[in-house]
Amino acid sequence: MLELDGVTKVFKTGMFGRAELTAVSGVSFAVQPGEVVSLIGESGSGKTTVGRMILRLTRASGGTITFDGRDVANLGRRELRRYYAHVQGVFQDPFSSYNPVFKVDRVLGMIRSNYLPGLSASEWKTQLRTSLEAVSLEPADVLGKYPHQLSGGQLQRLLIARALLLDIKFLVADEIISMLDASTRIDTLNLLGDLKERGVGILFITHDLSLGNYISDKTLILRHGRVAELGATTKVFGNPTHPYTRALLASVPLLHRKWGADADDVAAEMPAFDPTAVETLVQIDDDHFVARPAEAAS
């Protein structure tokens, strides 16, 4: 459904944009309907940039992003609107996604005026109710309220409900959990699971490995804009092969097991990153790819 092929993003930095910063380099992966792909990386790994390029909030410098066979980069204004009817994003900070001056209904109403102008008032009401129910919100609890009257979890779910008003096929969920409290974050995560069961493809961007492991079918580990490891979640977590993935997994704080309890952990030193090294993705198993130094791969 959504396919990225060799996507690269180079930012111009420095005075007069003479210096360049490669934020994303040659990233390729695909998301099928009803599939959750988690994009895991540390800060500065380019994971948010990938999400923004899919939503066309920023343009790719190289490579192609196709959605149902159409190149996203070449969409005209009208086509772009149609694209957004199917592809939506929800972001980290639910508080800044709303204008504090207006009631929260406004973000929902904007969907109606922009995408569903033909809808009658009663049809709109039913649709609104269905999508709020899908995210387990009671309409009376949230409609007609101002953003500050609702909790972060409610606001975040409302944004997902907003996306559901449209017949979305693909959702970019960028760190949607990190600002929520522990006791409610799991409910939001389960919501993504429900969406997946409805056939929505989801790109779940996170820095938290345990959340990614919980929800996703496929996992992509991004390091400095490059894919380090990619494959079925069970394989990437069950048999982490790239030294970076191993080191990353070893530093995740777990309940019930202390750091260094395994001899394996001690060996898992974070490998130094060499920006000049050329790595190629090598298939090591069904649906499991690892970046290897170019010479070793051949």
Next chain:
Amino acid sequence: MSLAVDNLRVYYRTLRGDVRALDGVTFTVADEEIMGLAGESGCGKTTLGKSLIRLDGRMRVVEGTVRLDGVELPLTADGAMNAFRFREVSIVPQYAMSALNPIRKIGRMVSEVLDSRGVSYDETLPELSRRLALVGLDDSVLERYPIELSGGMKQRVVMVFSTLLNPSLLIADELTSALDVSTQKAVAEMLVEFRDRGFVKSMIVISHDLSILYQLADTILVMYAGKLVEKASASEITEDPRHPYTQLLLASLPEVGVRFAEQRLSGIPGRPPSLLNPPSGCRFRARCPLAFEKCAEDPPFVEIEPGRFAACWKVSA
């Protein structure tokens, strides 16, 4: 006993009345103990940390005493507290990364703070560079501006800086939350190392993340809506939580290995009560599956087993 907090109440003054952010907490921290302080946002954990060193303008100590190494801290007297700050009690604030003055070189900042405490910078320098080396930084950071350092480096600089005079108590507020997992681990290990080397006698490490506290703390104290919920050793809290809130909180945390397709976890329904006019009795009552009539009375925070404390009628009964 390094720190003894007795029935401390700290309220925030607002136009709509007092917000009871800290409503009667009593606990102790032993020498060489690293106590993790956990809880959701708004439960009062940062208020507790801050009230032990400096109250901001809106905070008011309503009741309670704090003794550090047997000496009562003059919490409400801002001037008198100055003698204790940095020397006896030190804090690594929540936003340690932005705690550094952007227009001062690190070294200059350190020397200014030492000056204000009447300590000579030049005499402290050897120890300072020894400690910087310990956390993997060399002396050249002293000649740099904060903007030239990465988040993890700034965190470590603040850490070394705030423990330079070997305080008795260090409060570390969400020290690792903004860091990547690999840096997080290094900073957490550094905290333990600082305690082991005697740079700080005891610590309160505040975090919303129970798994990081489990990694570094000796004991964990869980708070909910301005009250203490449970305190026990880190392994007892995670392996065998007694209070229903701790149990539900732990059950809602996904671990590496738990997958949605196989096991669906659930959160805690409802949300914490407002602290403006908190309900009487147990504050977790409305969300608690075990609640019964007695919960309308405030459960005391009592020792249920040697070294284990909890505030729940079901547990203490």
